[in-house]
Structure formats: C-alpha cells, structure tokens
Amino acid sequence: MASSSPSTGNEMRTIHSKAVTIQVEGLYKHYGSVAAVCGIDFEVERGEIFGLIGPDGAGKTSTFQILAGVMEASAGQARILGRPPRDARLNLGYLTQGFSLYADLSILENLRYTAGLRKVPKADFRDRAADLLTLMGLEQFPNRLARQLSGGMKQKLALCCALIARPQVLLLDEPTTGVDPVSRREFWDLLAGIAIEGVTVVVATPYLDEAERCHRIGLIYEGKIQQTGTLTELRANLGLHRIEVRAENLPTAEAALQAALAPGETDLVDLQSFGDRLDILTADVDTATVQIRDILAQKQLSLQSLEANDPTLENVFVNHLRRQGADPSYRPFPYHRRQSRQLSRHQDLQQDASALPEPSVAISADRLRKVFGEFQAVKDVTLTVHYGEIYGLLGANGAGKTTTIKMLCGLLPITGGSMSLAGETQNLHRAEVRSRLGYMSQKFTLYDDLTIRHNLEFYCGVYGIPRSLHREKIEWVLETCGLAGRENTLTKRLPGGWKQRVAFGASVMHEPDILFLDEPTSGVDPLARRQFWRLIRDFARQGTAILVTTHYLEEAENCNRLAFMAAGEIVAQGSPTQIKASQSGQLIELVTSQTQTASQLLKQQLPSWRVSIFGDRLHLVLDRPEQDIGLVIQCLQKAQIEIRSQRLLPFTLEDAFIGTIQRAEVSP
Amino acid sequence: MNRILSQAQKELAQFSRDRLTVALALILPLGILLIYGYAIRLETKNIPLAVQDFDNSPLSRTYVERLFATNQFIPTPLAGTSPLSALDRGTAKATVVIPPTFSRDVAEGSSTVQVLVDGTDVNNARVIQNSIRGVTNFFIQSLPNISRPQGVIPRIRIWFNPGRQESLYIVPGIFGVVLWVFPSMLAAISVVREKEQGTAIQVYASDLSSTEWLLGKGIAYWLVAVAEALGVMLVSFLLFGIRLKTGPVPLLLGTGIYLAAAVSFGLFIGARTGNQNGAVQGTAIAGFLTSFLLSGFIYRLENIPFPLSLLSNLVPARYYIVLTRDAFVRGTGWPGVWYVPIVVGLIGFLLFKVASKILQRMQLLD
Structure with missing residues (x-):
C-alpha cells in the first residue's frame, strides 16, 4: 500500500529514467483577488495520458492556458520539454474548450490554416492531412464547413488540427464536453493510440467516468490538486469498498441504513441513494454485509441483491473532499402548502405504494412526434411518468431531449401523437395547468445582474404567488439555500452550485406537482451534485413527478426510470438495473x-x-x-x-x- | 510572409462564406451613399411664401410674380387676415405685405414692403432674407423709368462647379465617411470575433507574431475595402454624374492609403475591445462622428471651435475629402493634394503600430 501513494509512485517512475516532458511547480494564477490556481505541482512523462479531473471552476482551464503558453502564471513555473511553455508552443497541440474551429471554413481549410500557423511545410501537409482525416474517419467530406459538423466530428477535426504539426505534447481541455457517448468512446481510443506513439497527453474533463481511461489522474478542486495517482492507486488510497444494495421500499431502507452510519455503530462509512439502489462504502465487506442484512431484517425489508464492487472515482473524490470538510451542510426543503394539498391526493402513493395497482399518472405521451420542416426531431416517443417518480431522459446533444421536454411541458406544439399533462389533454398552456408545473432550464434562467432577492421576487411575480406570501416564500428559499443574510448579493457572484440551488428554489417556490429539469447539473461539482439529487429525491418522495434530462450517464443512476434517446427515438426504457441487465x-x-x-x-x-x-x-x-x-x-x-x-x-x-x-x- | 498570406487567404474565405457580412460590407455602403446623396441638400428651395397685397395694382402683381419666378419660393395662401397667421400655423416661412400705396410710392422714387420671416431655422431665415432682398433689387433695376445711382457692379463667375451642382459637393464627401466607417468596422469585427469565439487562443498558441496576424487580416480587409470603394464610386458615376476632373493617380494612390488607414483603425479598435458590440460601437460612433462632423464634409472646418479643431487635424477623412473633391470637382491634381497620402499614411501606420503593440504578447489578459 505504501508504494502506491502518489509521491512514491512518481519517484519510482523518475528512477526508471522515463523522460519527463511536463513539469509544473507551485503554479499560481490570480484574477484580481480571485485565485483560480493555488499552487499545483505535477509531472507528466513521455507517452503518458494524464487526466486533470474536476468540476467547472476548479482551475483546469487556467492551468491549461498557462501550459499552452497563452497566459502568464502569477507565480511558480511550468516547463514543457525543459523550456518555458511560451518557447515550446510549436511543439504543443492545444485543443481548447469549444474546439476553436472556424465555423465558416471547411475541414480542409481549417487544417490548412492551422498547418500554416504552425509552420508545417507545404509538401508534408498533404500527406499528413490525408493520414489524419482517414484516421478520424473524416476523409469523405473534406470540403464540408465546420459549422455543419456534429459535435463528435467537430471534436475530431479539432484533434486533427492539434495533431497536424506532429506535437510532442497534446493539451486537451474538456475535449468531450457536448459530445455524444459513442463519439467519446472513439475519441478515447484515438487518444490511446496517440499516446502509444510517444505523445504526452494532458486531458481535462469533468466526467469522472472518463478518468478511468487515463494512465494517471490528478483530482483538482478549488485550484489545488487533491490527489494524484493511477486509478488503482486512488482506489487503494481510499481503502473502502462499495456495496450495491437493492431492496424493496428503498426510502425506508435508506432511512434505516442512514441511522446506522453514525461512527462506532457499524462498519458502514457512507451511503448514497440512487434511483433503484443504495451504495454503501465500507472498509470491510464481510462484516458490512452481515450488518446490512441485520438492519434490513430488523425493519422487515426484503433484500433483493447485494453486490460488492470497486469504489467509483466519484466515491474517491467525494470522500476526499469530505475529509477536508468541504461538504456543505444539507437542509431539507420545508414544505408548507404541499402537505395539505398533496397528501390528500397522493397519500396512498406515499404510504404504501404496493397496495395501489397503478399510481396516478402525471405525464403521459403516446407516439409523440415533432417535425421541423423536413427534419423529424422526435419520432414516436411513448412514455409515462407517475407522481412521486424521477424519470430520466438521456441522450447525446441533438438526440431530441430538449424538444421532447418542451413538448411535454406544453411549450412547443406537437406534430403528432397524443399526450396528457396533470390529467389534462387540451389547452396545456392554460394558467391552471401552468401553475402546477415547474421548469428549470439548462442555463438556470436567473438574471446575473440582479440580486438574489430581486430574482426571487421576480419569479414570485411570474408564478402568480399572492403578494402576501412573497416574503415568506423568499425567506424559505434563502433559508434552504443557506443564503439567509446574503440576499443582496448579485447573483453572478454566486458559485455554480449555489446558483443552481437558488434557481431550483425559484422554480419550485409555487410548489408544483410536476417538475421539469433540463440538464440541471451541468457544470456543478460532485459534492453539490450529490446534494442536488438529494433535494430532487426529497421532492419526488413528497409526490412530485420529476422529468429530468442529463448527458451525464453516471448521474442517470439517480432516476427511478429512464429512457435512452437517439436520433429522436427512444431506444431503451426501464429502471437503471433493468437497462443494464437487458444488455x-x-x-x-x-x-x-x-x-x-x-x-x-x-x-x-x-x-x-x-x-x-x-x-x-x-x-x-x-x-x-x-x-x-x-x-x-x-x-x-x-x-x-x-x-x-x-x-x-x-x-x-x-x-x-x-x-x-x-x-x-x-x-x- | 507565407503565414501572412495564408492568414489573409483564410480571412477572405471566411468573409466570403458569411453571406450576411458580405451583404453588409457591399450593400450598406451603397445604401448610405444613396441616402446621403439624395437626402442631403443644403441649397434652400421651395420655401412656402405668403403674400398680402393691399395695392393689387399691375406693378404690385409684377413684383409678386418676380418673387415666385425663381424656384426658391412657392406661393402659399395667407390663411386669414393677419399677415402672421400663416407663419403661426407654420404653413409659410415668410409673408410679404405690400402696402396700398405701393405703385404710387414706387413712382415717386421709394416704397417699403414689409417682410416677416420665420427665424426658427436661423440659416434658412438668412437665406430668405437675402433672396427677397435680391429679388427686390432686381425688380427695381428692371423698372424702365427709374433713375438710380450707378455703383460698382460685380460680375461673378463660379469656378470648378459652374452649374453649382450640389451632388458634386456632397458625394465626394460621402466617400470620406463610407470608406472610413465600413472597412474599419469589418476589420474590427474580424479581430474581436476571434477573441470571442476562442479561435484567437489557437493563434496565441502558435508563435505567430501580432504584426503578422494583423497584417494578414489587414491585407484581406483592405482588398474588401477596395471592392467597396470601386462599388461606391461606380454607383456615384452612374447615378450622380460624378466624373474625374484630373489624372487618376492621386485618387488611386490616396484611396489605397486611406483604406489601409481605415483598416488599421479597425484593427486598433479590435485589439482594444473584447466583444463585437464594443467593436461595432467603437468603429461606428468614433469613426462616423469624426468623419462626419470634423472632416469638413458638411460643416466648414474653420467653424470648429478650438480644442475640437486640434482633434480634427487627426481625422484622416478631413484630408481624404480634400483629395476626392479635388479629383471629382476641382481637378487641380498634385499641387493641391500632395500632402494627403503622406498624412493619411502616417496616421494609418501609427494606428497599426499601436494595435500590434497592444497584442504584442499574443496572450490572454487577466
């Protein structure tokens, strides 16, 4: 175990005299009074894929910009191939976030321009370009304009541009954001091939699951690298195992196990609830298994399955941050009106769901279609969401998720098929129907240059909450977000996670029966994300129907049921376990x-x-x-x-x- | 040099793909040319004039006919009994009141008529005042048996623009405005767009120098600007009857340099600002106001008050308008305009230098 600690691991490699191509020592970057990078150190060897993993705003992009020589560090130094980054620029390939392609130029023109910038001789260019385009599968349409390419093709073209001058070091800043899972896989396969040829690759990503494909990983959070090592090393460092528990009546099981988490009681260390399972972390699998069985038996809950597994990188990350006390405290949403209104309607559902043959339907769609001109955006989508259920809609960008959600909440007229919303099938945009819906869009829809209070007041007005209740509602959201006393802060000053909580608060102030969440967690760090899902789960358990879209597949585990969308169609539907089992x-x-x-x-x-x-x-x-x-x-x-x-x-x-x-x- | 050309080539390809920009670059200047070319008329014509003729004799009627014989006035009814009523309602800009004793007084040697002029528009009021005075003088001189003193008689001949064609004065001035504002705007947008869309980072990440980068862009947009200049001049030739009055060399050389200075100004604004809004505002407002107000296009340079008059020395449009007016109206050639290419070229060179200095590090700023 000792040899797998990150520092010793590094030393061992250096002794093996592999060339170190990137060396970063005590790097700092300040923007005014804000520190983006707070003293990071790492080394990357030739031919290695080093992953810098962390949420938005952790300092990844700043680090990359310094490494690429396009920004000065405030302190500390970075050396690439033994030179300052600025002098090594022509030996670097740098793929920026958003790919920085010229949308109005064709594939070949983009490549030619980059080659010109990087002094690739004209004679070499033709062969090199042909090779790269074939490698990436882009050789068939060299004259297509970059703006007509799909996300995955843009990403490959950007990689071509980064590779055209045969760089020794490749810097990839979130190369897979906004790219569909299939293209992501292919991209990583290409990267593996490039690294084998001796190119050093540093890649940043917010997707924790992608990190498994790197040789070594640095977990970065709030400008500091928290841990470095191979996946195995990091898991070993955590020293915990993960047990997946599937049982009937998960909420009760969760409550029972949560109570057992208190230190000294059992060997259970951490509990995380998902759509149809609970994850428990423990140091000792055997003892913990017995303990879990005991606890569930006491509550007379039948256990469906119990599986021991490797901890995920998210477990590593979250536990590391918890140890540092970075975990914000959790406050449950206080319900007011809801209790009286909802319980009468959905009491049966919450008390004993099993007694009811079919819980009441909140959203249903039958063969829903949407056509934009010639383009079929959504084809024959059939789905049902019940009250008290979290339903996930998954798919790549452009698969039709947002169009579907917009139709389901009545924002977009449907071309064909039928649907019902909160028991209504006609005039879905009537005020009575609207008042029972909540919608939180991708961009959170808060006004950045208003204070938090002004934002919330605005939404009170929008949702037609009686003036006399405004004060109470706003206090309630502020309290829940832990922002009491800071209500006069400008919204743009809030970090992403908080902002998203405020937005969520704003979209549920009127206590909707049906909640639509369109990519609610993009750009939020793992801890805040976990809390956010807990909040969503709380709402669902109070009887709200929740439809959520996401492209983080790992996150979809939080849904009770989900559907995969591809090219406007639902290709698979069921609970996460069912979907995995049906493979x-x-x-x-x-x-x-x-x-x-x-x-x-x-x-x-x-x-x-x-x-x-x-x-x-x-x-x-x-x-x-x-x-x-x-x-x-x-x-x-x-x-x-x-x-x-x-x-x-x-x-x-x-x-x-x-x-x-x-x-x-x-x-x- | 290779890299500069490939930069220029890329800019042109990008420019030609973006239909909206192409339309803006080529159609908007023509639109401005037409609007200004037709709308700006400094000469006062068709002024509504009311007449109250108490005399109503053949002589007084001849006088009234004389007043309307030029195009300058058109008759308008008095609208009431008071000579002021038409002025009050704004239907007439001036009223002429002819007294009942008009013919008799004229025969006796001197008479008066009352002229009430609307002074709201100061300039117009003076024009009306002068015209009525002129017409009256002419009327008196044309009377047969009136003895009048012989004085100095000026024989006036108008040089350069004998027909006093107003478009010859306005249109070459418009060149100065249009060929400054649009090339600079396009160049500024092209720099800022790269910053906004993050493509600049790729450039920063290579070792291209700021001078090479800006020069490449400059060449591309200079070519676009030349196309604009040709278009604008061709339309002026066809619609406004603008003709070269002298050899083309000063105009060609001067225009080339002026366009380069305009593009440099755009690059400078682009280097300074970070978003397209700023770039458009910067070039449109700064470029438009100076080339319109401080260039002698319409308002006489000598009328510009002291601190602003210094600023006007730095406005390239001021020099270029001298050159275009010479080429299309005066036709004197080099002796009158030799300094124009030099001064404009100097200003353009400085702007380019500063722009390239601003981007010297080719790095992201904090």
Missing part, C-alpha cells in the same frame, strides 16, 4: 503485455465498439463470452501477447447506452 453479453477486462497491439488485433476480429482501451487495460464486450473469450485468447497468443489477467465487469449505464445504440445501428 446481452458480458463486459470483460483484460490486462495484457501490449495493450495497443492487442486492441488493434482485436478490432480486426470484432466490431470496433466492442474493444476499448482503458489506461493499461482493455475492455471487451462479448455476446457469448464462454465461446468468444477462447477465440480472443487464441488470437492474442498467436501474436505473442501475454494475458496477465482477465475478469468480468458489470456494465455501466454508458456501456449499455453505447451497446444499445451500436446494435440499433447495425440491425435496421
């Missing part, structure tokens, strides 16, 4: 002596989405593992690649999503 085949992790060669070999045998590189490991999706694994092993042995270990892994929602989509593409 045919198995996920297998292989550790081999030559990851890259093995991957190339296997991709010739299998469809390429079934093979992906995760750091120094390979993930394979096999439909008939018993037979196929034999072939795989044979094939690798023939190439004299040693297989060091192999094991079965549970599917993540992302695996399920990619599998579903890839299979859907093949079958029709």
